[in-house]
Amino acid sequence: MPPPIRTPDERFASLPGFPWRPNYLDWRGLRAHYLDQGAKDAPVLLALHGEPTWSYLYRRMIPPFLAAGWRVVAPDFIGFGRSDKPVEEAFYTFEMHRAFLLEFVEKLDLKNVALAVQDWGGLLGLTAPMEAPERYSRLLIMNTALGTGDAPLTEGFLAWRAYVNKNPDMDCGKLLGRACPHLTPAQAAAYEAPFPDAASKAGVRRFPNLVPDLPDAPGAAVSRRARDWWRSGWKGEAFMAVGAKDPVLGPPVMSALQRIIRNCPEPWLHAEGGHFLQEWGEEVAREALQRWT
Numbered sequence: 001m002p003p004p005i006r007t008p009d010e011r012f013a014s015l016p017g018f019p020w021r022p023n024y025l026d027w028r029g030l031r032a033h034y035l036d037q038g039a040k041d042a043p044v045l046l047a048l049h050g051e052p053t054w055s056y057l058y059r060r061m062i063p064p065f066l067a068a069g070w071r072v073v074a075p076d077f078i079g080f081g082r083s084d085k086p087v088e089e090a091f092y093t094f095e096m097h098r099a100f101l102l103e104f105v106e107k108l109d110l111k112n113v114a115l116a117v118q119d120w121g122g123l124l125g126l127t128a129p130m131e132a133p134e135r136y137s138r139l140l141i142m143n144t145a146l147g148t149g150d151a152p153l154t155e156g157f158l159a160w161r162a163y164v165n166k167n168p169d170m171d172c173g174k175l176l177g178r179a180c181p182h183l184t185p186a187q188a189a190a191y192e193a194p195f196p197d198a199a200s201k202a203g204v205r206r207f208p209n210l211v212p213d214l215p216d217a218p219g220a221a222v223s224r225r226a227r228d229w230w231r232s233g234w235k236g237e238a239f240m241a242v243g244a245k246d247p248v249l250g251p252p253v254m255s256a257l258q259r260i261i262r263n264c265p266e267p268w269l270h271a272e273g274g275h276f277l278q279e280w281g282e283e284v285a286r287e288a289l290q291r292w293t
Helices: 062-067 094-108 120-125 155-166 172-179 185-189 198-210 220-232 251-258 277-292
Strands: 023-027 030-037 044-048 071-075 113-118 136-142 237-243 268-270
Touching (some): 030 062, 044 120, 136 277, 237 251
Parallel strands (some): 044 113, 113 136, 136 237
16 A cells, blocks of 8 residues: 655645644554644543544634633544544445544543534534443534434435545635635635645545445445434533535535434534534534533
8 A cells, every 4th residue: 555645734824714733643553643732631622524624623712722721622634634534445435444443542542522613524523422322411512413324314415425536636715715714815825735646535536435225235234223322322512503505515405413312412603604613603602502511
């Protein structure tokens, strides 16, 4: 297998609104990046990004949580952000990403965790608490889904998957700029920073094709098991925030997901927010903190 791509550090210099130093751990011979801010014994916000983003997505949510006395841990999935990027597309599987997440939580021995998920952060992250429920106390869920494979994929998602497949060198910065029109050019460009060339985007290209679309697809069975667990096994608090302008994972999808999660109140709707709701994240963070204190 060819060596993974490691994005040069200079591509991450002077990112707007992102002053935190990087942390790294070794995962099966790959270097994985994560942010880790706040006291080690504080309650933890475990912030999981999705496609095609990285931990930069949470920069607006991190300060309110730190100010409230929390610890914020935000990993970059393998193939994203400052983590190593294997170039073989076959490397990227639902099982690989999930194994990384479960082992990451174990390696850092995270406890009293509020799990923050959106997009693929949810498809993967929502399958994690049932494996170690004693570690998780809260859930902050935004514009995501469970990939159970027993419901048809929406036309909006199928169009997105087709677009990614037709654009193997998709400009992630331009995509975020279109989806979040309030971003400055420099903020939008930060989403392209991890990817020096098309070869480095193998993980980006794979995520849409990994969404389980049949009952026997990889990841579908564990997602159905997670669905059952959220209905009856979840004992913690939950807060759902929804970007109303998300054309794929907007209010209808999220309302259905809310009914699955035990103890989850009615969704809090951000009228201007889109799919990448963390880009309106200061309001989301303050609303979550208000409900949890």
